[in-house]
Amino acid sequence: MNTQPTPAEPGGIVGALSRNDDDANRRLHARLVQAAEQQNLLDVAYRTIDTPVGPLLLAATQLGLVRVAYVREDHQAVLNRLAEKISPRVLEAPARLDDAARQLDEYFAGGRSQFELALDLRLSSxxxxxxxxxxxxxxxxxxxxxxxxxxxxxxxxxxxxxxxxxxxxxxxxxxxxxxxxxxxxxxxxxxxxxxxxxxxxxxxxx
Amino acid sequence: MRLKPFEQIVTEHGPTVLRVCRAVLGHHDAEDAWSETFLAALRAYPELDPAANVEAWLVTIAKRKAIDQHRSAARRPLPVDDLPERPGHDGIPEPADGELWEALKLLPLKQREALAYRHLAGLPYASIAGLLGNSEAAARRAAADGLKTLRKSYQGDTP
Structure with a gap:
């Protein structure tokens, strides 16, 4: 008997059932982030922001901002190391970094000379x-x-x-x-x- | 091997798990099941063997969540012999493949599960048998029967 999986025939039944639903995926991601934050399961939240020195990756634990990374450091590699060193419970969750993003925006606009942010310095000893x-x-x-x-x-x-x-x-x-x-x-x-x-x-x- | 950031697990497997949940539970209950599945997965993730088959792991959790939902909703659809007639076209566009999803709802639960685990998640029949608590042969038959019924009702419907 045939033991091969049926290839997903585009236009066929499996193809039709396999169609992607980006709106639903986005909605569910946001819901997951919210539930994870409420249940203390969001060990590392991250987002990227655009700045005059290129996109910066911002990552925060429950304690505070833990990492800022330049593109040349390779954002994916940085996230992999955070998963390894802090926790693999890493999600793109912009809200936790709203404060940091706003203060960095102000800094780059010339309107802020120091940061008032909780910092988590655990990556340095x-x-x-x-x-x-x-x-x-x-x-x-x-x-x-x-x-x-x-x-x-x-x-x-x-x-x-x-x-x-x-x-x-x-x-x-x-x-x-x-x-x-x-x-x-x-x-x-x-x-x-x-x-x-x-x-x-x-x-x-x- | 090391565990990837969970974000990557969501990106890589979220869409597939959503399709599986939709096929097994219908569109309405699928999102609750997906959310519970990924929250439970996030909780357990640090203990996962980095060499584990993540898709099979997620589907196993989703299956458990689906059982919980069936229990709480107690609305397991009964298998029926006759499919309802297709509603007439009155100029209002129907959702893409709406009829197919309707036809899927009418399949017995085991066939829906076997079909989803095999053809949407791509799991081997040995794992599916483990999930369904039956034999490999029975799992294969359930997937094939489900697909056959769908072909009859769905493609037979297309002019």
Whole structure:
């Protein structure tokens, strides 16, 4: 007897029953997100926003904003790592990130010089986390060198470690690692690429 | 192997599970069943073996949710010999394939399930037999009988 599955003949019965219903799929997704949030099952919510430095991925746990990622970091790869490191209960759920999205919009419009957001720093630990906690001390519109930041963190010789901490900042833009530059005045590297760093520094200097 | 973000599970399997729920429960109850299925799946997801067949896992949960719905609604349609006459055309466009879904509703539950699990979800008959609590041969027969009845009523209807 024939044990092959019947191919979905387009136009046939199986084809007709297999038709996609995008409206229903969208509706059901929204309903799932809402129920998941109510029942504390939404461990990581995410959305993307358009900005002058390209689309940014924003992700938040129940504790706060946990990740901001540039396109060059590969958003899908970032989501895969969040699933692995935090929880696979990851859903595209814009509402939890409304506040962050609004404040970032204001920042890029030049109307906000600091962020008032709950942050979840669990993706950074030890010395790197120490460094990140000192970054907001560099005021909007100003810069500091890697060496100055190392001194600020109480480890004046750890200049290279400061560079690594900035390079692995899980919350770029919001935690302002773009304000850290080389002591010779040149820009230095950036997780979002040199152009994004220039855009942010120019914006803040205006 | 690692578990993907659940969002990908919804994107990849949500539409199929919706079709299965619609075929088994009808359009009206399908969305409640889908929602309960994916919420239960989200809850259990971190414990899932990353090598598991996700589609079979979801269909198993959906089957359980469908049973709950049948129980609470207690409105299992009876198999009938004669199909109702097709309503006459009066210029109002009918929903796409509305008659097909109507004809599907009239099939015995086991045939609807076998047909949906096989032809919409693509599960092997061995898994379907496990879900339906019958033999592989019975599962295959149920899917074939269901499809045959649908062909008669649906295509026989088309001029």
């Amino acid at each position: 030890g010395f790197r986390r120490d460094i990140l906690s000192h970054l907001p001390d560099i005021r909007y519109g100003s810069t500091a060198s890697y060496g100055e930041l190392a001194r600020l963190a109480g480890s004046p010789k750890a200049v290279r470690a400061v560079g690594t901490a900035c390079g692995t900042n899980p919350l770029p833009v919001v935690v302002p690692c773009h304000r850290v530059v080389r002591s010779d005045g040149t820009q230095g590297g950036y997780v979002g690429g040199p152009e994004a760093k220039r855009t942010l520094l120019t914006l803040e200097a205006a």
